[in-house]
Amino acid sequence: MNIVNMMWAGGSPYMSIHKVHHQVLSQAGAHAHISNWLLLGGELSCGVGSTRQWNMPQRALKGRHAWRLLVPFLRRRLRRALLAAQADVLLLDGVGVARLVLPLLQQLPGVRAAILFHGETRLSRADVQLLLSVPLDRLDIAAVSQTLAQSLEQDLGRPVRTLRMALDPAAFSASLLTQDQARQALGLPQQGQIFGAVGRLVASKGFEVLLEAFAKAHAGQPDRHLAILGEGPLRASLQARIEALGLSANVWLCGHRESLHQLYRAFDWLLVPSRAEGLGLVVQEAVMADVPVVCSDLAVFREQLAEGGCYLPVGDTQAWAQAIARCAQLDAAEVALRQRQALAPEQAWQAFQQASAELLRGSGSAR
CATH class of the missing domain: 3.40.50.2000 (Glycogen Phosphorylase B;)
Structure with a gap:
């Protein structure tokens, strides 16, 4: 299984997000090949596998003004790279990364995505439409707490996994x-x-x-x-x-x-x-x-x-x-x-290990 872990950026402001993704990916299994892609660049605080810094313009990723015209170009670059990486699973850091990547799934048959939400997020109407447009068998949505998962389920009207972060x-x-x-x-x-x-x-x-x-x-x-x-x-x-x-x-x-x-x-x-x-x-x-x-x-x-x-x-x-x-x-x-x-903590760690493995495999229930 080839997993591409796409995160917004590196550096100390994103350390807690890196830690969560690292913990999830540590449950991928010995035969998984993992690549970490940082869209804005920066250093990966912790992780497994190789790391690629894309150094994309932040204003383009956020769709600001004329910079949004760069988005189709950035997507074409990502598509070529994902095909070269023979990606099977995309682990996406929140809705910001999802906005850029999810429209590519139609051009990537056989690739499945999982979005991990780390905190309260204001989903626009366009965000909701985007998340609902992807079939359930090709997109998993997960949140790091049950509280957050329930909030997202209310906004989306579709299942959201609870993946409460835990440590060994x-x-x-x-x-x-x-x-x-x-x-x-x-x-x-x-x-x-x-x-x-x-x-x-x-x-x-x-x-x-x-x-x-x-x-x-x-x-x-x-x-x-x-x-x-x-x-x-x-x-x-x-x-x-x-x-x-x-x-x-x-x-x-x-x-x-x-x-x-x-x-x-x-x-x-x-x-x-x-x-x-x-x-x-x-x-x-x-x-x-x-x-x-x-x-x-x-x-x-x-x-x-x-x-x-x-x-x-x-x-x-x-x-x-x-x-x-x-x-x-x-x-x-x-x-x-x-x-x-x-x-x-011992029981929480066991539950997290199981839920992480299910998220990466696309198996198990959303709860």
Whole structure:
């Protein structure tokens, strides 16, 4: 089986997407031949198989103005390359890649496509028509959480697979650094309570609310610290707010870390104040590192942690401040154990392996 894994772009902003595709493709089997194609170019954060950087113009892919005239040319290039690769299966990263590639299926008999959705997506009427125009036996649609799958099913009126991302618990645990090692790697103090937050520095992650809440909870507690791992366009404004709040000695923007999966035990608690998430893989990673999680009250988090979660209203600064202050009185190990039992990472990993193999083979039910 020849699989072409088409993703929008490479680099750290797309690391979580690369990780999901890597995990799916790892279930393709020993005899599968895998090619990773990055439409906009960039580096592949993690993957299996070979990698090709296409360096296509972003404005053409998004169909902006006269640039859309390039789309037929880009499709012809892709068609020739797919024929040369003797592709059997196309794994597509979301609707942006699907818009470019799905119209080619009519010219590629015998090729089947699977689209993997990673987060909330606004589907236009044209998107819906495109997705519905491909026969069920030639197109699988999957989402990284049941919450997202149900939302897409409502929009499309056709089956959507739930492919809830999971990690191999044994391999993940074996890679973890100790608390002292992780804090040293991040340049954090060895003493005191350290809260962590992980994600792109963008508005949807809610880090500006987290800073305001931490400032309230930090008053009179100099041994309480916050480390935010990630990079993004809001870095300058977040740093300015840290300084304005007088938190420069207690809050760190640690930037992007390739070894993020090894570092969770640097934290006593993980805080996830997201406004929206397709899955929120950091929740799973923290729980498997035995780090308790406090997160926004989103359906996708309840899907993973059920009654074991510590949920707070989205964007409620006061509620987050009170929760941060209350963490000092809670038994962190007990909370972490309850959340691990709710997540059931071993069972989740087995279910993910089966669902990934079925997606690539085109077998199994959509649920």
